[in-house]
Amino acid sequence: MDLDLWITKVKDGQHLSEDDLQLLCEYVKDILIEESNVQPVNSPVTVCGDIHGQFHDLMKLFQTGGHGDFVDRGYNSLEVFTILLLLKARYPANITLLRGNHESRQLTQVYGFYDECQRKYGNANAWRYCTDVFDYLTLSAIIDGTVLCVHGGLSPDVRTVDQIRVIDRNCEIPHEGPFCDLMWSDPEDIETWAVSPRGAGWLFGSRVTSEYNHINKLDLVCRAHQLVQEGLKYMFQDKGLVTVYGFYDECQRKYGNANAWRYCTDVFDYLTLSAIIDGTVLCVHGGLSPDVRTVDQIRVIDRNCEIPHEGPFCDLMWSDPEDIETWAVSPRGAGWLFGSRVTSEYNHINKLDLVCRAHQLVQEGLKYMFQDKGLVTVWSAPNYCYRCGNVASILSFNENMEKEVKFFTETEENNQMRGPRMGVPYFL
Known part of the structure; x- marks a missing residue:
């Protein structure tokens, strides 16, 4: 060396x-x-x-x-x-x-x-x-x-x-x-x-x-x-x-103190954990949990608190789908990796057509998982962190629950928010 x-x-x-x-x-x-x-x-x-x-x-x-x-x-x-x-x-x-x-x-x-x-x-x-x-x-x-x-x-x-x-x-x-x-x-x-x-x-x-x-x-x-x-x-x-x-x-830079941060983080504890569209599409941020077999079990979680380090609330925020059958330890240190059989069984038990989630960057903006396409990741932050170069998407459902994907890229204003990078082009 x-x-x-x-x-x-x-x-x-x-x-x-x-x-x-x-x-x-x-x-x-x-x-x-x-x-x-x-x-x-x-x-x-x-x-x-x-x-x-x-x-x-x-x-x-x-x-x-x-x-x-x-x-x-x-x-x-x-x-x-x-x-x-x-x-x-x-x-x-x-x-x-x-x-x-x-x-x-x-x-x-x-x-x-x-x-x-x-x-x-x-x-x-x-x-x-x-x-x-x-x-x-x-x-x-x-x-x-x-x-x-x-x-x-x-x-x-x-x-x-x-x-x-x-x-x-x-x-x-x-x-x-x-x-x-x-x-x-x-x-x-x-x-x-x-x-x-x-x-x-x-x-x-x-x-x-x-x-x-x-x-x-x-x-x-x-x-x-x-x-x-x-x-x-x-x-x-x-x-x-x-x-x-x-x-x-x-928040400290824009307000000169942490008050804005406190006001916003207090709201976090009131945000809902999931949404269900016409009873057939479950929307959740992260993924599934081995402690949650039914949608009704999500309804009774106490959400008015900081996200715990483990358990069903944590898993809904942190878990990721993976090309496996059942469950595996997540490299994130929170939540789980869950596979095709877990997802298809959850959808069958709860009469769902689809689990719709975010949480993981996908370069193409949207990605279906598993043979039955029972789960989709929708990523809506173009050029994530002003540097990842990915496209973004939104997934729309009409009154007949027909799906339409719309892709988009970053705005010119977003593109200009690269201040710290412009002085160091050799790192790009």
């Missing part, structure tokens, strides 16, 4: 070949496996927060000067993660990479990294190589024994730093427990603990933080995970915790 050549290549906007990326990932995994869950770091050191695929901002960060969430949302997650892997390989003792909540197979399939790898390499192999590395990333770092760096926050199940050291990190981020909390928790102006509106992790307060720092002889907990408009924000009277951040959120 010529790491210096590869670093120059990626900085110049070129991708590593698929074989070279695989080789790099395997090499870095061998380095990371030797690191502790609480990696000791000596000062002087610079701490940075969320990068989220913003490659040129990362380059500026290095000039300004890295905590987690390297991928998703930005346009160049692949370049960001590749350059960080290269720097880790080239200078293993000088850079520490912490896992964030977006270093997850589930989230990267939702927020763009999976699609980006597909687009840039023509297959999902690069995504698999990178997400395998996620499982080796360390969970925290401690600077001179007095500053704990972690992506999200504290956990009611973790009273001491030593308890972090014994967590099994070589896995997908769980939906609950100490590993999950370290990735997902947030500080709040409270005293102790509260349920997090994120649906994972906890809100933790001033007394929790000061007690944790006292027990572990820490001066500071340093974390990322939350947008702070000013880039850095100390919390609590004793300033025992600081949030370091470097990524924009739309």
